Amino acid sequence: MTIAPDFRLPQPAVMLALVFGIGLSFALNTQAAAATQVEISVDAFKTGAKIDRNIFGQFAEHLGHGIYEGIWVGPNSPIPNTRGIRNDVVTALKAIKVPNVRWPGGCFADEYHWRNGIGAQRVVTLNPNWGGVLEPNAFGTHEFMDFLDQIGADAYLSVNVGSGSPREAADWLEYLTASQPTTLAKERAANGHPNPYKVAQLGIGNESWDCGGNTTPDYYLSQLKIYSRFVRNFNPAQKDKEQMLKVAVGPGGGEPRWAEWTEAIMKAYQHHQWSWDIQGLSLHSYTVVRWPPAFKSMDFGEAEYAEILKSTLAMEDLINEHSAIMDRYDSDKKVGLIIDEWGAWYAPLPGSNPGFLVQQNSLRDAILAALNLNIFARHADRVRGANIAQMINVLQAMIMTNNEKMVLTPTYFVFKMYVPFQDATFVPVKFDAGTYTYDNINLPRIDAIAAKDNTGKLWLEITNVDPNESIDLEVSFSGLRAKSATGEVLTGPKVNSINTFDIPNTVVAKPMSLHVHGGKIALRVEPKSVTVVSVEQ
């Protein structure tokens, strides 16, 4: 049994709640099949941390068709575009209010030289990490910033620590952000952008313990201090609350070496001098079960559904483990934990280039996304950013394209349904999650979070992990009386249902019916579904 952390009911109280709940199912007994009954209570008197909108961030690496074809088709393409950036993708991304995009990598970032991607003549290089293909550098700094402008997102730049230099990174930031007429600012103006750009977040390296150079924590720390000191943001509009957030490379798992990594960075942070600083520590964690990724992303069964979801819930332990270390050195929680690579990583689709990390995206991934977003929301006091890997055509993507065709994945619809949770204030919920069992795998049957947006409206999300059983929910509130409610549900015929270019509407969000009575809400959540409810009081 799982109860939302921090608000655990003592066991007898849970039992009472359950008994009480059975007596109160008022509106659903007219529906045909019997379903499990669960009571959720929302304590709207109590509020928690703000759910930073940056936890809904995206990651777009120069990898496979993530950038080229996914975003960039070039101005001469027959695919409708604005200055080379495809219009269909921009429209879709605007609808999910992407807060920030992490770019250009990933492993790619530590081999990226920004000068190759500016000006009229682009330098053609290679992409040795990802299939060894040609990198035309046609999508560079200005194209990325134009793309962000078109979708309304902030820049999260990863600078090259592995094979670059502090000077190269410092010059890039001066080129982007200087408002005074320095030679680099004039070069930026000559390339079409006289005004300084805003760079909201700066990642100092990527996985420096692995593809970013295989360094020790101490070596990385020495680099971090130098980059933090010299890679400056000169944009006069980025002062105080708008300051650029510097994110250090953090851990990549739960083993002792990762605890040592977090320990080393945070210990140094505790006594840091005025001359360097960080506001974030990154955490990378993929749902992969075994390495190399062997699970299929389509045509799988309930066993693989249960196993993957079981594995994804380890995110909770990982956050707890690293937050506890951070708490020891930063009790004021000045440094945010930024989970800037997460998501499901499956075997490459047969016939695809294995270096392109192409996989399908099913209803299972939608549920996986909701479970992770809920974990982040429950840890909103420390988790202040996250970037799902990756935005388009790579790993757990929002969008898949094939030439002029585009399809929105089940994961996309989860991000769309969660838009009201962006910058909303966490509100505690209590429920008895129950258990869904497959073979010897046990999972909490349901998960739920609630939050209040800045208009005071309450939002509730419920994930029914159980692929076979509906659940009749009765939602009661302290601190508000529900007058009306509307809801949307995302589900599909099977756990492995997908949207395709030809049949794009198999797993999409649909309106659902709810019953409001005596200030409470009754609803039936379908098996294997994600439901979001808005409550008017």
Ligand code: AHR
């Ligand atoms: O997202 C794919 C890769 O996974 C990234 O480039 C790297 O940072 C991670 O190992």
